[in-house]
Amino acid sequence: MDKVDCLVIGAGVVGLAVAAALAKLGREVVVLEQHELIGSETSSRNSEVIHAGIYYPTNSLKARFCVRGKQLLYDYCASRGIDHKRCGKIIVAANEMQRATVEQYITKAAANGVADLYWIDAADLAALEPEVSGIGAVVSPSTGIIDSHAFMLSLQGDMEAYGGALALGCAVQSIESRGADSVVHGNEFSIAADWVINCAGLTAPELAADLGGAPEAYYAKGHYYSYAGRQPFSRLVYPVAEAGGLGVHVTLDLAGQIKFGPDVRWLSEIDYSFDDSHKEEFATAIRAYFPGLDVSRLQPSYTGIRPKISGPNELAADFMLYGPEQHGVAGRLNLLGIESPGLTASLALAEAVADRIA
Secondary structure (H helix, E strand, O other): OOEEEEEEEOOOHHHHHHHHHHHHOOOOEEEEOOOOOOOOOHHHOOOOEEOOOOOOOOOOHHHHHHHHHHHHHHHHHHHHOOOEEOOOEEEEEOOHHHHHHHHHHHHHHHHOOOOOOEEEEHHHHHHHOOOOOOOEEEEEOOOEEEOHHHHHHHHHHHHHHOOOEEEOOOOEEEEEEEOOEEEEEEOOOEEEEEEEEEOOHHHHHHHHHHHOOOOOOEEEEEEEEEEOOOOOOOOEEEOOOEOOEOOOEEEEOOOOOEEEEOOOEEEOOOOOOOOHHHHHHHHHHHHOOOOOOOHHHEEEEEEEEEEEOOOOOOOOOOOEEEOHHHHOOOOEEEEEOOOOOHHHHHHHHHHHHHHHHO
């Protein structure tokens, strides 16, 4: 049986970032990816936003890794010429009932080390984004957008430049612990490793289940609609956050095209099909801050699924790094519940994994 130093399961943005960081340390790294291309699930089915670090509980892993990861990501993009834009975003208070909630984002962000948020009133909001309706908003100048595909290709290039290897079409079915080694089994292969780093996203909890104490996987599906014709916004526009997500918001891509989404629909299994039957509910959510919406211009775009480890009506779970200190088995590290802000946090997560394994 072949044996390597480090096996990384999953070639999404987090798996590739982890693999690149470990390869840079001189570790022998192989990435196993079940699909025939990198980043084809959560990493390519999201809003491509570089988050500031606003919403997450103080000292949580999400807060720490988002704030640290944001700076690492902006620096990385600038140094590698990866297309990105620090476009900023506004979080809108649609009425006076929401004002206190939105203003609290300033305090929460400051506790997380993000001190650049500020409140604007209705007049300033109208000047900033004339199509947006609200009694005011919080502005986040450090929020941005990124070409996530270019970022992932760059991470793959980094990993391979340092001697790492990517194996596509290699679905992992189980992981077996044998003394100090772990053995990863697939349909037609078995590989041993000193370290197995589980970055499998949606299926990561399933691959950690044999360790005991790993959380259950939950799937929260989100739909995205594009908006045809003239684009009415110049920055990201968010409503007040909702259970399971950040609300149906406005996202810009680097070409200036607008997307609305995602909504939240809980699933029992992975399903990327687009269900257009809730379009009017979607439109109602958008009209809360964009009353001029023309529903005929909403075009189905794509769906994504958040790899959650908390279910409906539960408080959002933090990122979970489930390693030997927690489960007692040497050489196995699991990154669980890496939903938003996972893209923003990817380089900081990789840094933390490298520190543990170095």
